[in-house]
Amino acid sequence: MLIKTASDGFNHSASSDITPQRVYAGRRDLMKLMATGVAGAAMASMAARNARAQVTRAGKLAALPGVKSGVAGALTMEPVTAYKDITSYNNFYEFGTDKADPAENAHTLKTSPWSVDVEGLIKKPARYTLEDLLKLSPQEDRIYRLRCVEGWSMVIPWVGYSLSELIRRVEPLGSAKYVEFVTQADPKTMPFVTSHVLDWPYVEGLRMDEALHPLALLTFGLYGEVLPNQDGAPVRIVVPWKYGFKSGKSLVKIRFTDRQPATAWNKAAANEYGFYSNVNPNVDHPRWSQATERRIGEGGLFAKRRKTLMFNGYEAQVGQLYAGMDLKKYF
Ligand code: MTE
Secondary structure, eight states: OOOSSSTTTTTOOOOOEOOOHHHHHHHHHHHHHHTTSSHHHHHHHHHHHHHHHHHHOOSOOOOOOOOOOOTTTOOOSSSSOHHHHTTTSSGGGGGSTTTTTHHHGGGGOOOOOOEEEEEESOOOOEEHHHHHHHHOOOOEEEEEEEOOTSEEEEEEEEEEEEHHHHHHHHHHHBTTOEEEEEOOOOTTTTTTSSSSSSSOOOOOEEHHHHHHHHHEEEEETTTTTEOGGGGGSSOEEETTTGGGGGSSSSSSEEEESSSSSOEEEEEEETTTOOSSOOTTTSSTTTTBBEEEEEEETTTGGGSEEEEOOOGGTTHHEEEEEGGGTTTTTTO
C-alpha cells in the first residue's frame, strides 16, 4: 500500500469482464441441486458450461456449502467482480508487494493442517482446528463490496459466517474491549516475511462491538469454493465497512484484550493508517482523496470512477457504532 505507481496510488490491472450476480447465483443454485442428487447429467453439463463461461481458471477448489445470507446488508445488487480479478489482483504482502505477486507466489502456503488459537480475556480459550471452525456454524453466501484504501474496489461473493458466532462460544470477559487478529508469518512458506516492508506478523484489530457486528465475517471461501491461497486461505476476516487492509488473511490467532491492538499498517505509518480505517469519502488519506474509487473489471484505466459511499455503503447497518465519534480524529 505504501508502494504506488500511478497518481491515484496503485498499480492498474488490465480491464476484464464482470460476472453478473444473477449468473453467479444461478450457478450456485445448480451446484446445490447437484449436491442433493436431484439433478441429472444434463443439468450437470449445463452447470459446467455456465461455470466455464463465467469463471475461467485452471483448477477447481473444494465446494463449501453456503446458503443465502439472512444478514441484512450482506447482499448487493451490483455485478459481482470476475473470479479471475478477485484471485489475480491481490494485496498479500507476505507473498510480494505487486498485485500479481500473491497469485504467482502463494502456492507455497501450507493450509493443512491449520488451527486458530482463541485466547486472552475469555472464559473458554481453545485451539480450533480448521475443521472445528468449519463445523461451528452454517456457512452463508455473502456478497460484499471490498474497498481498498488505495482507491479500488471489488464486489466479492464470500462464504463464511458471522465472527460473532465464534465470539459468543468463547464467552468474553467484561474486561475484553478489543479483538486482535494475528495472521500467519512463516518464512518457510511465505517468501516476503523476511523483508522489512512490514513488522510481521500482519496484525489487525477491531473494537469488541465492531467484531460482534453480524456483518463482520469469518471467511472460508469465495464463489462457493474454499479460499484460494492468494485470498487468505484457509480462513480470513472480512470487515466490509472498513478499508480492505482491516481484513486479515490466513488467520492463526484471535486474542481478546483490554487495550487497542497495535496493528501492522498503523505501526508502519500511523499518520496514514488509523486503527478504525472506516471507509469514509469525507476523510482523505494524507496523500490522496478517498472520495471516489475504481471498480476492478469496469473498463480499465478509462472507466468512470464511482463515488465512494460512507462506510462503503453499509452506513444503515454500522453507522450507530460510531455515533458521536469524530471520524476525522479516529480515522
Ligand atoms: N492480510 C495479510 N495477512 N497480509 C496482507 O498483506 N493485505 C490487506 C488485506 N489482508 C493483507 C491482508 C489488504 S491491503 C487488502 S486490500 C485485502 O487484504 C485484499 O484482499 P483480497 O486480495 O482478497 O482482495
